[in-house]
Amino acid sequence: MKKSILLIFTFFVASLLVLSSSYALAGDKIGLINVREIMLRSEAGKKATLEFQKAFEKDKTAIQKKEAQLAKLKAQLEKQRSILTPDALKEKEIAYQKMFRDYQRLIKDSNEELQLKDQELSRELIPEIIKVVNTIGKKEKYTLILDVNSQGVAFSSKESDITDQIIKEFNKTYKAKK
Numbered sequence: 345m346k347k348s349i350l351l352i353f354t355f356f357v358a359s360l361l362v363l364s365s366s367y368a369l370a371g372d373k374i375g376l377i378n379v380r381e382i383m384l385r386s387e388a389g390k391k392a393t394l395e396f397q398k399a400f401e402k403d404k405t406a407i408q409k410k411e412a413q414l415a416k417l418k419a420q421l422e423k424q425r426s427i428l429t430p431d432a433l434k435e436k437e438i439a440y441q442k443m444f445r446d447y448q449r450l451i452k453d454s455n456e457e458l459q460l461k462d463q464e465l466s467r468e469l470i471p472e473i474i475k476v477v478n479t480i481g482k483k484e485k486y487t488l489i490l491d492v493n494s495q496g497v498a499f500s501s502k503e504s505d506i507t508d509q510i511i512k513e514f515n516k517t518y519k520a521k522k
Contacts, residue, residue, distance in 0.1 A: 375486045375490075376490050
């Protein structure tokens, strides 16, 4: 409850700041970008996405293999339930539970690894994107360039969106660094 109140309060304050500063910025040049779109559509972002997908596929294969083993063990357990002694049944159930815990741990570790990979790729790309945004902002005399994914932007016109321009410049910069 406190988080939602804090979120509403933050949005309200940000809206007031944007509205109150709009009078001062009326003659200024404001640009809007979509950083997420830049990360997905730029050449560097596409390369990062491929790296991420490779890591995902590797984990997906290991998880599917573990799922197949679990299904096989469970089927064996169900098939043999009536003919096993209570001790043997208990032993097989313990083995199944252990394998299931390993499966859950594998999924948890895989998700954490993918999150870290995503954060690592973002940490690499975002500073480079910001450099390009700053360069274009200074060169074209923008007063303000905002990310449309931030909470303070409720509406933006397509004419103010310079995402494509940033992607083109970022691709040039990325190629030059290769």
